[in-house]
Amino acid sequence: MSWKLDSDRPIYTQIVERLQIQIVSGEYGPGSRLPSVRDLAIEAGVNPNTMQRAFTELERLGLVTTNRSTGRQVTEETEMIQKTKNELAANQVRDFISRMSELGFEKKEIISLLKNEMKEETGND
Amino acid sequence: MTKTLVEINNLTKKYPAGPIAVKDISLTLEPGKIIGLLGPNGSGKTTLIKMLNGLLKPSAGTILIDGNSPGEVTKGAVSYLPEFTYLPENMKVNEIIEYFADFYADFKTERALKMLESLQIEPNANMKTLSKGTKEKVQLILVMSRDAKLYILDEPIAGVDPAARDYIIKTILANYNENATILLSTHIITDIENILDEVILLEKGTVIIHTTVEEIREQKGKSVDTYFREVFAC
Numbered sequence: 001m002s003w004k005l006d007s008d009r010p011i012y013t014q015i016v017e018r019l020q021i022q023i024v025s026g027e028y029g030p031g032s033r034l035p036s037v038r039d040l041a042i043e044a045g046v047n048p049n050t051m052q053r054a055f056t057e058l059e060r061l062g063l064v065t066t067n068r069s070t071g072r073q074v075t076e077e078t079e080m081i082q083k084t085k086n087e088l089a090a091n092q093v094r095d096f097i098s099r100m101s102e103l104g105f106e107k108k109e110i111i112s113l114l115k116n117e118m119k120e121e122t123g124n125d
Numbered sequence: 126m127t128k129t130l131v132e133i134n135n136l137t138k139k140y141p142a143g144p145i146a147v148k149d150i151s152l153t154l155e156p157g158k159i160i161g162l163l164g165p166n167g168s169g170k171t172t173l174i175k176m177l178n179g180l181l182k183p184s185a186g187t188i189l190i191d192g193n194s195p196g197e198v199t200k201g202a203v204s205y206l207p208e209f210t211y212l213p214e215n216m217k218v219n220e221i222i223e224y225f226a227d228f229y230a231d232f233k234t235e236r237a238l239k240m241l242e243s244l245q246i247e248p249n250a251n252m253k254t255l256s257k258g259t260k261e262k263v264q265l266i267l268v269m270s271r272d273a274k275l276y277i278l279d280e281p282i283a284g285v286d287p288a289a290r291d292y293i294i295k296t297i298l299a300n301y302n303e304n305a306t307i308l309l310s311t312h313i314i315t316d317i318e319n320i321l322d323e324v325i326l327l328e329k330g331t332v333i334i335h336t337t338v339e340e341i342r343e344q345k346g347k348s349v350d351t352y353f354r355e356v357f358a359c
Contacts, residue, residue, distance in 0.1 A: 002291060002319070007348035010339045011319055042298045045291070046319045047159055050339070 002045025015054035136186035148330040164327035204273035237270035
């Protein structure tokens, strides 16, 4: 099956986001080799030039390195990966807060709702 | 460094008793691209494709493919999937493959057999026993098994079911040389838009848009499919 991609946003940004998550989650661990542009393009069902553009962006972000002999791999710098992970997390939190504010919740209420929810979750473990 | 694979200048086609099918089109196509040729019925897609293949003579203007006018030389560089199937009914699939291998120096028999296998088409089957959709798949396999510089596919996914469409799209992606260009005409944009670099939109014989898929998405914030529906909304 092809990857699920939104139809109203540029394709390469969605590929970058998806690969970022696969890297920070460890699915592609530090230093691990990435599939070729062609193979990944076929898997995703996207144009190989678009996949290439996404890889170039990941290289620019410092998450992926290209080596002439070993091909393309995830960076071995775990700090870089952690930094990306933190950024992605911060974005999620900001999104959450802004959506809660839209619903009319104040900061304190959001925090207490969050605490309650977390308690319930640990209670269910 | 941009190279040119196809250069079309002021191309016009007027049928003797009809309207002007193609009106003063100028286009440059680069190697290594997958390009969608889109437009409603009667917009000139097939007429343009037939001129690229030397099957119709332009009324005015020029076409150069890799530096040559459409004819004997360009037939060796262009792999063409016509809108309608032309394969003989009284042959077996593998006989047609042998026939193509004899005819085209760049035909890769092994690649054809591999594709048949993955699409679960029996090489020993008689053409006349195959469904319309399967015949279309055989024809696409034959076309994609050549190492051409330019693949011209006229409605490659029109007749097949959605599941096979996904597979055919992957077949196209897996089997073209990265320096080759694929020009494909279609009216089903949704399924194919993710694999396109560029789109050319024809209306009444003229090019009204020639841009990249990502540019449309970035600038309009919508899919090519949605955007074109708006352009053609009456």
